Amino acid sequence: MRRLNPFRNIPTILRAEEIIEFAHNRSVRVSMKSSLRLSKIERTRIREITRLQEFTKNVKLKLKAIVDDFPSLDRIHPFYLELAEILIGVDRLKQALGAVHNCIPLIDDITNRHLEAMRLADDFRQIKRSRSAAKGRIASILRATSDNIDFIIEAKTKLGRLPGVIPNSPTIVCAGFPNVGKSTLVRAVSTAEPEIAYYPFTTRQVIVGHLTVGNQMVQIVDTPGILDRPMSKRNEIERSAIAALKYLANVIIFIIDPSEACGWTLEEQINLYKEVRRMFVLNPLLVVFNKVDITPKDHMEAARSRIPDAFEIVAIDGQGVDELLRRAVDEVDLEPIEESIEEYKAGLSQRKVQSPDD
Ligand SMILES: Nc1nc2c(ncn2[C@@H]2O[C@H](COP(=O)(O)OP(=O)(O)OP(=O)(O)O)[C@@H](O)[C@H]2O)c(=O)[nH]1
Ligand SMILES: [Mg+2]
CATH class of the missing domain: 1.20.120.1190 (Four Helix Bundle (Hemerythrin (Met), subunit A))
Structure with missing residues (x-):
């Protein structure tokens, strides 16, 4: 490939x-x-x-x-x-x-x-x-x-230095504020090996990994953290995360850290989620609460009341992750990919017919 x-x-x-x-x-x-x-x-x-x-x-x-x-x-x-x-x-x-x-x-x-x-x-x-x-x-x-x-x-x-992406491969893009656990999730489930650290802005460029869910090969993209601020104020690192969402994502996994250990409040994270939702209206988007292992009960309840259908995971130990990935793959609209494979095959056989060597 x-x-x-x-x-x-x-x-x-x-x-x-x-x-x-x-x-x-x-x-x-x-x-x-x-x-x-x-x-x-x-x-x-x-x-x-x-x-x-x-x-x-x-x-x-x-x-x-x-x-x-x-x-x-x-x-x-x-x-x-x-x-x-x-x-x-x-x-x-x-x-x-x-x-x-x-x-x-x-x-x-x-x-x-x-x-x-x-x-x-x-x-x-x-x-x-x-x-x-x-x-x-x-x-x-x-x-x-x-x-x-x-x-x-x-x-x-x-x-x-940019990552190699496989065009037309179903692609999940993980996004969210810095330090919420995007790299932890991508590293745990795929071939990618992004750096993980307890401080924000660890990931400074888009990173691509691969995994198989069922019998489906999927591309998963780790992005640098984005802040909740106007697009014109965003730096080049944040804008590359937005570019990954815009051009690569079949499905977006938006990660929120309700424990707020990341350094940003739930409210700030929800504002960013709403903005991403507005920017990418057509993409399936799954909201995930990560770090539920360290989230105090009252924070957890507050988060659930704001986004009731969010997934709940612990990226560091894999809790809830399989279900999340299965849902993400279900959300990928595979039809256009099948169509493009058919088109490609049709192109190949046409070229064969035209080839003077045959
Ligand atoms: N307790 C707990 N800690 C977690 C979990 N997931 C990630 N962390 C920790 O959160 C910190 C940040 O994780 P990263 O995966 O680097 O976060 P990120 O979103 O990629 O951060 P940036 O690259 O800076 O945007 C690390 O110290 C992780 O160990 C989790 O499920 N539970
Ligand atoms: Mg990271």
């Missing part, structure tokens, strides 16, 4: 100075059979022209690789596009890729003009000066765009 983080396998990107050095090393290494019948100036001309061509070829190769190896932002899964927007800024990224791409015709132009001068020169020092001037000007172009290259490298590093 294909796991999909389109940014994970981008090959190494060289920085501006590294490209200059790489291309320079390649260009001075070109060896030529020198014919004794040629005059010194002609031998110099051929050697210097070849060196400049080799230098340009390698610079262009590396610049083209930066642009071509970067996943097309217009075609990636919306979850990754949104994360790219949150973590990097899609417009700035497109602008950086465009700027790198635009260096190529400038470099061609400089190379062609200097090659022409080298072909016409009648002094070997002049030929060498032209070659060196061309390399200098190309290096300046690269240095002028080094901020863009550095930005693309930073984007590759940040986005490469």
